[in-house]
Amino acid sequence: MEYLTETGVEFPVHANSVRIITTPKEFYDLIIERIGSANKRVYLSSLYLGSGKHESAIVDGLSNRLEETGSLEVSILLDFMRGTRGETEGKSSTTLLKKIADKAKIFLFHTPELRGVLRSVLGERNNEIIGLQHMKLYVFDDSLLISGANLSDSYFTDRQDRYVFIENCKELADFFCSVISVVGSQSFQLCSDGSKKLGTECVHHPFQGNAPEYCSSLRDGVLSILEEAKKRKNESIDGDTKVFPLIQMGMIGIDQEYQFLRKLFSTKEPSLDMTLASGYFNATEEYENLMLNEGDYNLKILIASPDANGFAGASGLSRYIPSMYSSIAAAFLAAIEKHNRKNVELVEWSRKGWSFHAKGLWCDRGNRIDTVIGSSNYGYRSLHRDLEAQIVVSTTNQNLMKRLREERDGLLEFSSVVDSRALRRADHHVPVLVSFLSKILRRFF
Template identity: 20%
Template sequence: MLFETNRSYLASLPRFAQDPAHFQTLLTTEAFRQKLLDLISKAQTRIYITALYLQEDEAGTQILDALYAARARCPDLDIRVFVDWHRAQRGLIGAGAQAGNAAWYQRIRFDHELNVPIYGVPVQTRELFGVLHLKGFIFDDTVVYSGASLNNVYLNVGDRYRYDRYQVIKNSALADSMVNFLQTEFLNSSAVYRLDLDPIPSTKQISPDIRQLRQRLKSAQYATHHAQDEVSGLGITPVVGVGKRNSLNRLIIKLLGAAKQHVQICTPYFNLPRTVIKEINRLLQKGVKVDIIVGEKKANDFYIPESEPFKTIGALPYLYETHLRRFAKLHQLDIHRGQLNLMLWNDPGHSYHLKGIWVDDDYILLTGNNLNPRAFSLDLENALLIHDPKHELKEQLQQEKAEIAKNTTRIAYYRELETVLDYPPPVKKLLTRLSRFRADRLISRLL
């Protein structure tokens, strides 16, 4: 009964019809960077970029220089960049006092004397309690969807890369809907300020406006009046959500509950919300095969090699591994019989940032949502639900899955994962102390 209810819910969602010939899956970080630069150089009417951050480094400079070149080439081009308000005004974690990317945006604007607006979006009054985690780059009628931000490691400039998913979708109705959301919710908000212009108000000065923005975002949705309730072939539903029990959270649970045979989940951090764990347990009881691909702790973007000075944030990959080991131990029988496959991704020296859900090859969820308690309650998240009843994306789907699987290994027994006793002394000391005071649970909800 619950299965049918979930399937009915998914079937009732409005969808933008999608031509499969205009849906492309990129398989490498370098291809993603080249595609962004190519689309920026060819844009004729609009460029709307939304990311957690646009970093002051070689890759970030490539993107920002390309945007200014596009402005010089086409003065009427509508260019807007949206980044997280807090993240743009602080330095890197553990890097000491830094001016942040906002100071760089202002220097570049002064040098060029052209107008490329970069907006800071404050989802909360403090970064710890919520950030702009929307994804999507719109170039004219093309949407590039990825969980990546814009810096060296995400764009593979240099020796390291951070692996993500990259879809290129030409769909004017979808692009219009996503741009309309940014215009309506951000450009019309008194809490959203340009970071490339001086002066920038303090967070305290605009705190009432930030609270008002967050309250409005709780009920905000993508406009789908040009979508159809019934699409016979490939279709796309954009979804957005912030706060507990939001529309995106509901969609994720309904999507998992609609699985008949097979579910694949990708997340960089094994820190699943209770509602997701509960749904996975139900799937396993029903006999549905579940594959979960997570980053091995050394492929985590917070991992710090033992050869480098320890920082508190470096304990996070180990904390996530303790969660994974506990889950694997509880489900050892499911692992043994091949119904549950826990896969660790690791390409030495590189990191893993994939998110998404595949259900029976009928549904594919593209999202920046980390499938963790923070994403389910604090950050502003979005997703594109792809419905592919005729399996028109089957070949692309198989290629992407094969590329992801290249650097994965299966956990056959939970004891293959280390325990706290195996960890470096600073990590062992910190996690033991946190566990003693049950602070690890609080940290898991916030990070």
């Protein structure tokens, strides 16, 4: 437990208050249900909000609940570039949300890394490779729904993700509401006429001001939340289930997830069964070395097959992204063979008509399971470029461990082994140019 308790921030929860959601429809229905019953607050953090009927129903639900209660606090945090994509055509997150901007706080985080000539040269969509607000946190009163899923149609219908709902844990909900608020305070705020203004607390402009000073302000704000959370832990926390938040914001020097993964991936525990899932698996060189050279445990890595990649069927240059991930998978498979790691296996998820966006870790020790869930894909982007939020749920509760194993096995049910034979299939074909460019561009994915 050392690598968990070192963060100094932990929250006890009742095992029966941890609800594991397994389908996109359940995810959507829960959001609609909880918006409709919220009395105190609704805090939503996502990369973006889509513009279809499902998303309109979310905004309508918020609007109706704001009118019904009169005192409901609503804060929504999105990424600036992704949230404004399509705005000129009237099909963006901001287009849909401006109708409640006079009653709710709509924050748009703009990475300080995208500035100057770079901001002018990179067009819409391409500018998102520099860095994003990527946290997926959904708080309803004192309950937290954490996921890797965005608030968009495919995530409600046919894109498989992970979702854990922790009910009635005020301290945990308060913690993540504070994280959303602090990032929001250093972001743009959407006005009801569609314009964006910097909040009064944001004294350094994200892309026109001094970048180090902006990053320092954001860092100080996040660190103050972590320090405050540590203070509340004045006595030993008993119980069979605990939650440990992990905040990863590499651009401002906060790296809790990185410190956790370094220790986890270097674990020497041959009896440990670890499963890692990522829709966009792109391990850093350090993580790869720790998994294959330093660590010793049974490891199964679940990735998206080319047809289940979120960019499958895309137009323009994006259509080559599944091939790029196939190239990365092939390189990782070669590394497994080079290190002669017989207890490391690469498998891919495929389900007709569906895409795969699930991410997380299951560390099964028989008498305890630690599961990691949140927004991170454990790659270069998550480590250095994006704002990420995760939790580790650590439990010895027999019922919860059973449900976590069922969740893991349910995802693996749609998987098949990736080996040299699989890589020779047509769907895994990697054009020579893509193979070359993936070595250069993988730090942006």
